[in-house]
Amino acid sequence: MTTAPIIELRGVSKRFGPTYDAAARVARSIARQFGTAQKNEVVHAVDNVDLSVTRGEVVGLVGESGCGKSTLGRMVAGIMPPSDGEVRFKGDDIVELPPDRARDAKLKVQMIFQDPYASLNPRLRVEDIVGEAPLVHGLVKRADFDTYLDAQLRRAGLDPGYRRRYPHQFSGGQRQRIGIARALAVQPEFLVCDEAVAALDVSIQAQILNLFMDLRRELDLTYLFISHDLGVVEHLSDRVLIMYLGRIVESAPAEEVFARPNHPYTQALLAEVPRIEARKRRFTAIKGEIPSPLAAPPGCHFHPRCPHAMPRCSQEAPRLREIAPGHRSACHLNDRS
Amino acid sequence: MTTPTLEVRNLRTHFFTRAGVVKAVDDVSFTIASGRVLGLVGESGSGKTVTGFSIIGLVDPPGRIAGGAILYQGQDLAKLPEREMRALRGNRIAMIFQDPMMTLNPVLRIDTQMIEAVQAHAKVSHAEARTRARDALGMVGIPSPDERLQAYPHQFSGGMRQRVAIAIALLHHPDLLIADEPTTALDVTIQAQILAEVQKLAVNYGTALIWITHDLSVIAGLADEIAVMYAGRIVETGAADAVLDRPVHPYTHGLIGSVPSRNRRGEKLRQIPGTTPSLLRLPPGCAFRTRCPRADAACEQEPLPSQPVPERTVRCFHPLVAVAA
Ligand SMILES: Nc1ncnc2c1ncn2[C@@H]1O[C@H](COP(=O)(O)OP(=O)(O)OP(=O)(O)O)[C@@H](O)[C@H]1O
Ligand SMILES: Nc1ncnc2c1ncn2[C@@H]1O[C@H](COP(=O)(O)OP(=O)(O)OP(=O)(O)O)[C@@H](O)[C@H]1O
Ligand code: SF4
Ligand code: SF4
Ligand SMILES: [Mg+2]
Ligand SMILES: [Mg+2]
Numbered sequence: 305m306t307t308a309p310i311i312e313l314r315g316v317s318k319r320f321g322p323t324y325d326a327a328a329r330v331a332r333s334i335a336r337q338f339g340t341a342q343k344n345e346v347v348h349a350v351d352n353v354d355l356s357v358t359r360g361e362v363v364g365l366v367g368e369s370g371c372g373k374s375t376l377g378r379m380v381a382g383i384m385p386p387s388d389g390e391v392r393f394k395g396d397d398i399v400e401l402p403p404d405r406a407r408d409a410k411l412k413v414q415m416i417f418q419d420p421y422a423s424l425n426p427r428l429r430v431e432d433i434v435g436e437a438p439l440v441h442g443l444v445k446r447a448d449f450d451t452y453l454d455a456q457l458r459r460a461g462l463d464p465g466y467r468r469r470y471p472h473q474f475s476g477g478q479r480q481r482i483g484i485a486r487a488l489a490v491q492p493e494f495l496v497c498d499e500a501v502a503a504l505d506v507s508i509q510a511q512i513l514n515l516f517m518d519l520r521r522e523l524d525l526t527y528l529f530i531s532h533d534l535g536v537v538e539h540l541s542d543r544v545l546i547m548y549l550g551r552i553v554e555s556a557p558a559e560e561v562f563a564r565p566n567h568p569y570t571q572a573l574l575a576e577v578p579r580i581e582a583r584k585r586r587f588t589a590i591k592g593e594i595p596s597p598l599a600a601p602p603g604c605h606f607h608p609r610c611p612h613a614m615p616r617c618s619q620e621a622p623r624l625r626e627i628a629p630g631h632r633s634a635c636h637l638n639d640r641s
Numbered sequence: 642m643t644t645p646t647l648e649v650r651n652l653r654t655h656f657f658t659r660a661g662v663v664k665a666v667d668d669v670s671f672t673i674a675s676g677r678v679l680g681l682v683g684e685s686g687s688g689k690t691v692t693g694f695s696i697i698g699l700v701d702p703p704g705r706i707a708g709g710a711i712l713y714q715g716q717d718l719a720k721l722p723e724r725e726m727r728a729l730r731g732n733r734i735a736m737i738f739q740d741p742m743m744t745l746n747p748v749l750r751i752d753t754q755m756i757e758a759v760q761a762h763a764k765v766s767h768a769e770a771r772t773r774a775r776d777a778l779g780m781v782g783i784p785s786p787d788e789r790l791q792a793y794p795h796q797f798s799g800g801m802r803q804r805v806a807i808a809i810a811l812l813h814h815p816d817l818l819i820a821d822e823p824t825t826a827l828d829v830t831i832q833a834q835i836l837a838e839v840q841k842l843a844v845n846y847g848t849a850l851i852w853i854t855h856d857l858s859v860i861a862g863l864a865d866e867i868a869v870m871y872a873g874r875i876v877e878t879g880a881a882d883a884v885l886d887r888p889v890h891p892y893t894h895g896l897i898g899s900v901p902s903r904n905r906r907g908e909k910l911r912q913i914p915g916t917t918p919s920l921l922r923l924p925p926g927c928a929f930r931t932r933c934p935r936a937d938a939a940c941e942q943e944p945l946p947s948q949p950v951p952e953r954t955v956r957c958f959h960p961l962v963a964v965a966a
Binding site for chain 2: 419458465476540578583
């Protein structure tokens with residue numbers, strides 16, 4: 305039996321054009337009149353990504369700050385349309401669904417946002433932030449509301465006694481838990497976790513991650529888990545995707561990625577992981593230039609920093625292809641055998 | 642002996658809410674010398690950010706400093722008029738906020754904000770300020786800084802916004818830098834770049850650092866001393882190495898035991914049993930009592946700071962100290 309993917313991305317890209325204020329617009333139109341060369345100012349945040357996630361799977365997504373993880377996550381959650389390609393939820397292209405079914409799909413795919421404060425309405429009390437959607441969508445009856453709300457808050461590690469507070473009255477990690485409670489309260493099938501536990505101390509983090517794993521076991525909840533914490537990603541994920549400047553450069557089962565990283569970027573990343581055993585170390589600055597998504601290097605985006613770069617690397621983009629069962633990597637080195 | 646850059650004495654910062662008094666910071670004391678790094682760790686909601694806000698004078702009503710002293714190079718910041726505090730803030734004392742949007746204005750371009758931050762405390766031309774802003778962006782690993790200066794905060798990724806806030810805090814080489822979860826949204830490569838810059842700052846300018854974070858491996862690599870907070874109190878302080886290797890307070894011990902890399906893949910992660918008590922309804926005596934494996938009747942009294950081992954201060958009646966056989 306083949307299980308249909310719960311989420312499928314086909315050739316998904318996202319580009320952001322520049323936005324200009326009045327002064328910049330004037331400057332640009334003058335520059336245009338005089339024929340001054342214009343720089344290409346389009347950000348290629350996500351570039352032609354294919355991804356298929358099966359029910360109950362935990363997919364970790366890792367990559368440098370600014371490489372496009374949150375943008376990819378937002379497209380998966382159906383809250384940002386792709387510039388190209390399609391996002392399918394249980395086989396349906398979300399963009400083409402009739403409004404009521406699209407709303408349903410959006411409810412089933414929830415996102416825990418990276419920036420807890422900006423994602424919470426400052427004028428709403430916690431009880432409304434967490435409780436409103438379940439009430440509106442008929443997931444809970446008015447009469448059972450208080451019990452439901454208390455349970456939702458408690459399992460995210462929040463004291464139900466805080467339900468009448470506003471977001472600004474909480475600590476950073478408490479706000480993050482409000483976001484977690486809100487996402488889980490609508491009983492989603494798919495959860496995009498964008499740095500969802502980054503603001504929590506390791507003990508409360510363990511409590512939330514254990515909750516995530518319980519929900520997966522009990523309800524087959526599926527996760528796209530974006531995180532910079534490789535220890536957490538390794539612990540939780542079945543499969544790990546490595547992203548570099550808008551592209552997926554490696555994809556493999558979690559054990560495989562950590563034991564046998566193939567892509568030079570993945571290898572460099574794993575070598576940097578700080579360990580609690582390493583005391584008072586001298587941190588080192590980045591070697592080589594960080595490429596910009598405003599002017600991505602041609603060929604393999606990683607070539608300006610890659611210790612193995614060959615002439616071919618700056619001319620031709622390597623394809624993501626299978627190098628071992630279930631292990632894919634995008635690097636020309638794999639062509640030499 | 643030289644005066645330390647910062648000495649906090651018995652600080653109490655309370656929020657007088659309608660539901661009751663929230664003792665967010667309750668009798669906190671610590672000292673940091675020039676060029677040293679204090680790692681401030683502890684439970685989420687234990688008062689780390691409020692401690693930072695108290696130092697830099699940004700506690701808003703209904704919160705206020707209810708007691709204690711904050712001595713910066715010997716002068717008490719808690720008693721300083723706001724006008725004098727403003728001259729220090731962002732200049733000699735800077736804070737990297739946990740939420741970068743506390744530093745950034747969403748409707749202004751990055752260049753406008755950074756140039757203003759430069760010119761607020763340095764008499765330089767607009768062009769010179771712009772150059773400094775661009776260099777600062779480059780230093781925190783933002784590529785194409787000239788183009789990126791013209792963007793608005795919402796056009797940046799979460800980690801890029803955080804890095805702009807870091808760049809602004811470092812502009813004037815402060816004497817005291819309070820960094821509140823500054824690298825949580827950053828990958829390990831860029832994190833290392835920023836930590837390298839910060840270490841340079843401490844060495845070259847003698848900046849004293851308070852580094853607030855949940856990431857114990859960063860603390861291990863960066864901090865000289867560690868202070869551990871629980872429910873508004875510092876429950877353990879000591880040299881970073883010693884505290885990480887041989888935690889003496891039961892809360893610290895439980896916290897270090899919850900680090901995922903020490904657990905097995907896919908298995909349930911270890912966590913401290915029970916939940917954080919609400920600061921509105923703390924049990925009398927030791928606040929950790931309801932969750933502590935070593936608690937007994939003695940713990941119904943308030944544990945005062947003691948030194949069960951040399952160079953370690955702990956608030957606990959039954960610290961984890963090896964008993965000689
Ligand atoms: N305006 C406020 N009104 C009432 N309580 C508040 C207010 N601001 C903060 N608190 C409470 O004070 C306590 C300490 O908050 P603080 O932000 O210092 O925690 P923290 O240690 O920084 O936690 P985190 O690691 O989650 O950021 C928290 O329990 C919080 O709920
Ligand atoms: N609304 C927007 N307008 C313009 N550019 C944007 C917008 N949102 C994101 N970008 C750009 O897209 C790129 C990818 O951003 P994204 O937020 O997806 O990164 P990320 O991988 O989540 O990074 P981080 O780890 O720092 O959160 C960045 O270069 C960013 O500047
Ligand atoms: S394709 Fe070339 S530059 Fe890219 S990672 Fe492989 S060896 Fe390095
Ligand atoms: S004082 Fe008692 S309850 Fe508190 S940490 Fe120590 S042993 Fe545990
Ligand atoms: Mg992001
Ligand atoms: Mg905080």
